[in-house]
Amino acid sequence: MLTRLHGGHVVDPVNGVDEIADLYFEDGRIVAPEGRAADVEHDVSGHVVMAGAIDIHSHIAGGGVNTARLLLPEAHRAHRPRPADTPLSTAGWSTFETGRLYAQMGYTTVIEPAISPHHALHAHLELADIPIIDKGFLTVLGNEDFLLAAFRDRASQESIVDYIGATLEATRAIGVKCVNAGGVDAFKQNIRHFSLDDEVPEYGLSSRQIFQKLQQAVNATKIRHPLHLHMNNLGLPGNVETALATIDASQGLPLHLAHVQFYAYGTEGKNGFSSAAAKFAEKINANKNVTVDVGQVMFSDIVTISSDVMKQFNSLPGGRPKKGVIFDGDSNGLGVVPYSYRVSDFFNAVQWAAGLELFLLCDDPMQVFFTTDHPNGAPFTTYPEVFALLMSADRRAQYCSRLPAEVLELTNLPALKREYTLYEIATMTRAAPRRLYGFEDRGQLGEGAVADIAIYKLQADRAAMFRNAAYVFKDGEFVVREGKVSHYTRGRTLRVRPEYDRQIDSRLDKYYEGLYGLPRALFEVQDAALPASARFSEVPCRH
Amino acid sequence: MSNATLDGKSISSEDAYEQAAKILQEASFPLVAGLGADVAGAQAAILLAERLRGAFDHLASRDSLTDLEVLRSAGVFVTTPNEARVRADLVLLVGPGLQSYWPGIFDRLALDKETIHGGTSKRRVLWIGPKRNEAKLDGVEIETIAATEQDLAGVLGALRARVGGRPAALAPAALKKIDAAAEALRAARFGVAVWAAAGLDPLIVEMLQGMIADLNVTTRFTGVPIGGRSGATGVLQASAWMTGFPPRTGFGRGYPEHDTWRFEASRLVDSGEADAALWISAYDGEAPPWESDDIPLITLGPPGSAPKRGLFIAVGKPGENYDAVEFAQETSSLVLRRAGAPAELPTVAEAIAAISAKFSEDLPC
Numbered sequence: 038m039l040t041r042l043h044g045g046h047v048v049d050p051v052n053g054v055d056e057i058a059d060l061y062f063e064d065g066r067i068v069a070p071e072g073r074a075a076d077v078e079h080d081v082s083g084h085v086v087m088a089g090a091i092d093i094h095s096h097i098a099g100g101g102v103n104t105a106r107l108l109l110p111e112a113h114r115a116h117r118p119r120p121a122d123t124p125l126s127t128a129g130w131s132t133f134e135t136g137r138l139y140a141q142m143g144y145t146t147v148i149e150p151a152i153s154p155h156h157a158l159h160a161h162l163e164l165a166d167i168p169i170i171d172k173g174f175l176t177v178l179g180n181e182d183f184l185l186a187a188f189r190d191r192a193s194q195e196s197i198v199d200y201i202g203a204t205l206e207a208t209r210a211i212g213v214k215c216v217n218a219g220g221v222d223a224f225k226q227n228i229r230h231f232s233l234d235d236e237v238p239e240y241g242l243s244s245r246q247i248f249q250k251l252q253q254a255v256n257a258t259k260i261r262h263p264l265h266l267h268m269n270n271l272g273l274p275g276n277v278e279t280a281l282a283t284i285d286a287s288q289g290l291p292l293h294l295a296h297v298q299f300y301a302y303g304t305e306g307k308n309g310f311s312s313a314a315a316k317f318a319e320k321i322n323a324n325k326n327v328t329v330d331v332g333q334v335m336f337s338d339i340v341t342i343s344s345d346v347m348k349q350f351n352s353l354p355g356g357r358p359k360k361g362v363i364f365d366g367d368s369n370g371l372g373v374v375p376y377s378y379r380v381s382d383f384f385n386a387v388q389w390a391a392g393l394e395l396f397l398l399c400d401d402p403m404q405v406f407f408t409t410d411h412p413n414g415a416p417f418t419t420y421p422e423v424f425a426l427l428m429s430a431d432r433r434a435q436y437c438s439r440l441p442a443e444v445l446e447l448t449n450l451p452a453l454k455r456e457y458t459l460y461e462i463a464t465m466t467r468a469a470p471r472r473l474y475g476f477e478d479r480g481q482l483g484e485g486a487v488a489d490i491a492i493y494k495l496q497a498d499r500a501a502m503f504r505n506a507a508y509v510f511k512d513g514e515f516v517v518r519e520g521k522v523s524h525y526t527r528g529r530t531l532r533v534r535p536e537y538d539r540q541i542d543s544r545l546d547k548y549y550e551g552l553y554g555l556p557r558a559l560f561e562v563q564d565a566a567l568p569a570s571a572r573f574s575e576v577p578c579r580h
Numbered sequence: 581m582s583n584a585t586l587d588g589k590s591i592s593s594e595d596a597y598e599q600a601a602k603i604l605q606e607a608s609f610p611l612v613a614g615l616g617a618d619v620a621g622a623q624a625a626i627l628l629a630e631r632l633r634g635a636f637d638h639l640a641s642r643d644s645l646t647d648l649e650v651l652r653s654a655g656v657f658v659t660t661p662n663e664a665r666v667r668a669d670l671v672l673l674v675g676p677g678l679q680s681y682w683p684g685i686f687d688r689l690a691l692d693k694e695t696i697h698g699g700t701s702k703r704r705v706l707w708i709g710p711k712r713n714e715a716k717l718d719g720v721e722i723e724t725i726a727a728t729e730q731d732l733a734g735v736l737g738a739l740r741a742r743v744g745g746r747p748a749a750l751a752p753a754a755l756k757k758i759d760a761a762a763e764a765l766r767a768a769r770f771g772v773a774v775w776a777a778a779g780l781d782p783l784i785v786e787m788l789q790g791m792i793a794d795l796n797v798t799t800r801f802t803g804v805p806i807g808g809r810s811g812a813t814g815v816l817q818a819s820a821w822m823t824g825f826p827p828r829t830g831f832g833r834g835y836p837e838h839d840t841w842r843f844e845a846s847r848l849v850d851s852g853e854a855d856a857a858l859w860i861s862a863y864d865g866e867a868p869p870w871e872s873d874d875i876p877l878i879t880l881g882p883p884g885s886a887p888k889r890g891l892f893i894a895v896g897k898p899g900e901n902y903d904a905v906e907f908a909q910e911t912s913s914l915v916l917r918r919a920g921a922p923a924e925l926p927t928v929a930e931a932i933a934a935i936s937a938k939f940s941e942d943l944p945c
Contacts, residue, residue, distance in 0.1 A: 098821075100913075106820045108652055110838055130824045155660075158905065159914045162619065163821045182697060225667060225770060226698050227800045239698070350796070353655070360655035365802050367660050367911075552696065553662050559915050565903045566916035568620065 039063045040513070041075035044082030045492060048459050050468040051088075051481035055460050060086060062488035065513040069484050081492050084507055087463050088482050089145025089489030091470035094265075094295055094330050095411040097135050098149045098163035098174070100156045101342040104362050105373045105412070106130055109340055136168035137522050138418055143491025143506035146470075146479060146531070149174040150214055150265060150295065151344045153369040154181075155560045157208035164530050165571035169516055171479075171489075173531035173576075175265050176208045177344050179215035179251050180222045181368030183548055185240045188250050195538070197254040202537025203545060205260070207561040209532045211474065211576060212262035213255050214295070216344040217269055218247040221370040224347035231347060232269045233282050244269055245286050256290050258535040259578040261475020263291030263328070268300055271348045275304040277313035284324050293473065296332025296410040297321075298392035310384055311447040312391040318398030321405070328473060329399070330406035333392035333423050335415035336380045342413060346370025378415070386440045388414075390448035396427055397453040402464040403472065421503035427457040428499045474531075475576055488513035529574040536578075583894040583925065585886045593934075596893050600858070600878045601938035603891070607856035607876070609832060610634035613845035614868065614880075616810030616861040618904035619914060621928025622818045625860060628932055635830035635854070636819075637845040639866055640808030644816050645840055646777035647805050648826055650786045657792045657802040659772060660912040661688045664804055666696040670768035673707040673722075674775040674788055675732060676714065681776035682806045688910050689774070692719035698770055706761055708735060725761060733784050739765075740791035765795055776806035807909060810863045811898065814907035814914060846870040861885070862895050862928050880931050896925035 040062050047058040061070045096102050139147055152160040152174045164172045178184055178201070187197060201213060219242060220231035226238050233245045252264040268283050270276040280300040284292075294300075303313035321329055338357075343349050346363060349372020353361050361374035378385040392414070399405035409415040409423065426433050430453070437451055445451060457465075471480025478487050492508040505520020516524050549557040584596035591599075604610050612629040615622055615638040629636040638644065650656060664671065671691060679685055694700045707715045709727035716722070727735040735758070738748035742755075742762035750758060765771055773788055788803070795801035807813035816826050823829055825838035841847065848854035849870040856876040859868045865885025868877075877890030882901075886892035898904035899917030904927070908915040926934065 103817055103820045106824050107648060107816075107826060108655070110652060110825060132821045155911065156913050158916070159817065162818075162905065162914065166623075166821060225663075225800060227769065356655075360653065362651060362655055363657045363796075363802070365657075365659040365663055365800075367662050552666060554690075555662075555910070559908070559911060560913070563916050565918070566905050568623075 038076045039068070039070065039073055040077045040079070041070070042079050042081050042086060042490070042492070044080055045084045045086035046495070047086045047482060048463045049088065049482040050460060050464040051471065052483045054482070060482060060490070062490070062510070062513050065488050067482055067484055067486045067488055079508065081508070083495055085459060085493045085495055086482070087143070087491050087493070088467045088480055088486065089491050089509065089511065090143050090466040091476070091480055092139070092144055092147040092408065092417065093406050093470045093473055094150040094408045095147050095417055096149060096151065096342045096413070097147055097167065097172070097411070098132065099152045099160035101151065101344070101371050101373060103163070104364070104371070105340045105342050108360065108362055108373055109375055132163050132166035133168060136170050136528070140169040140509055140511070140517050140522055141505060141520050142420060142503060143493065143509050144170060145489035145491070145509070145511050146171045148172065148211060148474070151175060151177050151216065152208065152210065153177050153344065153366050153371070154204055154208050155367045155369070157210070157560070158562050158566055161209060161530065161562055161567060161571060165568050167528070168525045169511055169522070169528055171528040171531055171574070173211035175212045175214040176204055176210035177214050177216055177369055178204065179218045179247055180220070180370070183368075183545070184251070185219070185222065185237060185242060185247065188242055188247060189240045194254055194257060196541065197250070198257045199537040199541035200545070201254055201258050202535045203541045205533055205535060209530070209562045209573065211531050211533055212260060212265060213251070214265040214267065215248055215251055216267040217271070217347060218244045218251070220244060220269060220347050221344065222368070224350065224370065225365055229347065229351065233279055233286070249286060249288060252288065252290055252292055258537070260533045260535050261576065261579060262473060263293050265293045265295055267295045267345055271299045271345055272352070274302050274310045276300050276302050277317050280317055281320050284320050284327055287324065287327055289326050292327050294327060294329045296408065296414065297329040298332045298334065298388065298395055298414065301391040301395055302387070306443065306447045308383055310387060312387055312394055312449070314391045314394035315398055315449055318395055322400050325404065328404050328406065329395070330408040330410075331392050331395050332408055332410035332414045333396070334378050334385065334388040335409065335419045335422065336378050336385065336389065337415055337419065338375070338377045339412045339415060340373060340375045342373050344369060344371055346372045348372070349374050380439050381441065383441050383444060386444040387447060390440070390444060390450045393426060393433065394448060394450050394453065397455045402461045403469045405465065406469060406473070407465045421500040424462060424503045425498070425500035428462070430454045430456055475579070477577060527570050527572065529572045531574050531576050533576050533578060583883065585892045587890065588886065588888050593893070596891055597934045598938050599891055600893065600935045603856050603876045603878060604632055604858060604935065605939055607632070607634070609854050610856040610858065611845060611848050611854035612636040612858045612860070614639045614860040614866070615815050615827060616863045616866060617815065617928040618811060618898035618906050619814050619818050620905065621860065621862065621898065621932070622811070622815040623822065624929040624932040625858070626819060626822050628858070628936060630831045631936070633831045633834065635832070635843045635848060636827055637843055638808075638812055638815050638827040639810055639861060639869070640778070640812040641827050641844070643778040643808035644812045644826060645828070646780060646782045646785055649782050650789055654786060654789065656789050657796065659802040659804060661804050661910055664772040664774075665690045667698045667770045668703060668772040669695050669698070669701050670704045670706070670764060670771040672765065672771060672773040673705070673710070674736070674773055675709050675779045675784070676711040676729065677779055678774065678776055678806065679714070681778055682909055684910055685774070685806070686717055691717060704764055704768070706764060708732065708739070723761070725757060733781065733787060736784060736787045736791070740787055740794065743791055744794050765801065766799065768799060768801060771795065771799070771801040773801070773803040774806065775803070778806070778808060807907060810861060810866065811906050814905070817907065817914065849875050860928060862898055880928060883925070893931055894925055895928050895931050896923050898928065901925055902927050
């Protein structure tokens with residue numbers, strides 16, 4: 038069945054399209070009509086037509102998110118009456134709602150950024166339960182004994198590449214994240230602060246050495262997504278120096294730095310806390326091998342979910358409300374601490390401003406990614422408001438008028454008049470994620486791409502425009518109409534399968550038997566463990 | 581023997597599914613309880629409760645909620661048994677009967693072996709309030725602090741006080757022993773407390789976690805909870821991601837509401853608020869806890885566990901008769917258990933699907 042969308046303003050940066058144009062799709066793919074008449078027509082004049090948006094870093098599944106649900110029963114009371122024919126569509130903060138709410142904003146692919154390898158099955162069960170959108174996750178490496186011992190013992194890079202390949206295969210992940218490299222292990226040994234050149238006891242490795250070796254090895258696996266790095270010293274005053282030093286240490290190789298707003302802090306002013314976004318952005322602009330996502334803060338009640346258990350432990354006394362879960366996992370960690378960003382709070386206001394400064398001062402929207410580090414900086418449901426802030430200096434000025442006066446002296450935000458265009462928004466949320474994860478089939482509207490299409494009614498109120506997509510097609514199926522899900526579908530889970538030498542498997546089997554006295558298979562994600570709704574799709578590696 | 585019975589008399593599976601659907605569909609507020617099931621079975625059961633606008637509870641909710649109430653009111657420090665195995669230089673066992681709640685506990689914690697990570701050392705093992713003759717393990721010297729179940733809160737309170745350098749009103753000999761234990765806890769590099777909520781009052785768990793938080797001011801200390809029976813922790817996880825809430829959640833208003841009193845299974849049945857019940861206990865056929873015996877009842881359990889009254893449909897044992905995902909105490913994670921004794925019995929999820937297939941069309945979705 039050939040479908041034609043006509044009269045819409047197509048914004049498709051990958052193909053350089055920014056004009057009124059027709060779009061055809063059939064059997065779930067964008068096609069060229071080749072003179073055929075469409076079976077179905079949709080008049081989308083007055084609308085903007087984009088590829089489905091891709092969220093590169095959002096905590097939507099796994100043990101951390103589920104712990105947050107249990108920690109905060111007060112945070113997700115459901116209030117809406119139950120629409121017909123939609124199982125669990127009224128649960129407040131469920132897997133079901135995650136898919137529904139993302140789809141209604143025109144998002145069709147979302148990547149969960151932090152799953153401990155031993156908890157991969159749990160994450161896949163949750164992902165399989167999220168309707169409509171495609172999804173995937175990053176597996177977390179860089180604090181486990183197997184890897185640290187290999188680095189310490191100067192194991193060959195080939196063996197590290199094999200280890201990464203085996204882990205990606207066992208966990209069915211789409212890439213590799215590293216969190217506070219070495220710091221999570223150090224915290225188990227009662228170290229409370231861990232910076233780039235601090236060493237992990239017993240291994241004699243600095244955080245710098247760990248992330249660099251892991252970065253090189255990830256690059257050598259030929260998976261498309263570079264090492265996804267959560268740096269040291271998150272949230273601390275003056276930590277921009279850590280971020281700058283990390284970029285200097287990035288070896289000219291691809292490196293993704295996560296939620297960089299949380300590293301854009303200087304020490305100026307009487308509180309010893311200021312925005313250092315300008316300095317940071319300048320560095321990002323000058324280092325094209327590095328990509329960043331922002332992790333924008335918005336003023337709302339949130340919960341922080343992070344594998345940086347050292348940071349989370351240090352955050353406990355400031356929790357809002359004051360409670361939290363600190364989990365020392367197998368070769369990993371997790372902390373869940375609730376928080377509330379307040380416009381009247383000096384520190385929170387600086388954080389809010391620093392994030393926007395980064396967005397506005399980073400020149401290339403292919404290099405800077407749109408995230409709130411959901412739910413750490415803000416819930417993903419605030420995205421439309423963040424888009425509106427990026428697109429309107431006036432709207433930012435309105436916000437600034439509510440900030441504590443002293444904050445405005447410590448940020449450059451009021452002076453920044455840049456306003457993102459729709460083309461730049463589409464670049465940041467479609468074209469750039471496509472390149473970052475090496476997606477060949479999405480993030481664009483060229484022939485052969487999946488028919489994941491988000492259509493927004495052109496409005497002056499950009500937040501309203503992006504909050505409720507007028508129409509969304511997922512794999513060519515009509516799933517959202519006027520901001521409401523009209524049809525539920527099942528998306529796929531995206532994974533990579535790089536080649537590796539399978540001899541590593543027997544080494545790992547022996548390691549697990551020796552250390553835990555358990556078969557490694559107990560931690561692997563196997564088909565028999567997954568429901569029929571878990572469908573996988575492979576993202577190709579570099580050739 | 582038939583795989584389905586009605587009031588103890590054999591009936592066909594088809595008839596059983598038909599009748600089960602009729603009972604549930606005619607109820608105005610049905611209860612899905614027991615929930616002794618694997619993750620897929622729990623998911624099917626929770627979806628069923630939602631579809632029927634009923635409520636659901638797990639047979640070991642009391643134990644899950646003991647830990648959960650501490651988690652959601654104050655927070656917790658936890659680790660995995662395997663991290664304890666490789667790293668814990670001090671293990672603090674709390675309360676009686678730990679091995680009955682987790683038969684594999686000592687094998688998994690490897691208390692007789694040296695630590696591997698964070699330095700190699702012999703472990704120090706303390707046990708507060710073991711049963712008589714319980715604190716014995718080959719190759720391990722277990723230091724015991726006697727406490728009856730009634731004393732446990734007081735002893736733990738005194739220990740927490742002494743860890744924090746605060747006074748405790750104890751006789752000199754008892755104080756000396758508590759002080760020695762407090763000193764041992766403070767001297768641990770990576771201490772791990774192990775407890776089973778099933779044997780404890782929530783205030784004891786809160787006291788224990790408060791002490792762990794205090795210890796983390798200067799050293800590292802954390803805990804390993806022993807989860808509830810009949811898949812309680814796995815069901816809790818599935819319930820959380822599906823509804824946002826743990827079991828004891830109802831859908832009567834058309835959206836999930838969680839209330840540990842309102843949606844407690846026995847109360848719902850004995851008060852008459854629930855007017856039909858689906859009782860699931862696939863692991864061992866545990867009987868329902870309520871007193872009322874006139875509620876229309878459907879039981880899913882292993883063969884041979886049919887109650888005298890009501891409808892019974894035999895299902896396989898998860899992880900034994902069919903491949904199943906459940907929470908593994910030994911790894912603190914969801915794992916696949918391969919069937920060691922496959923049987924021609926429906927899984928919990930299949931039985932629920934077969935019942936649901938008999939609902940008349942007018943039930944939403």
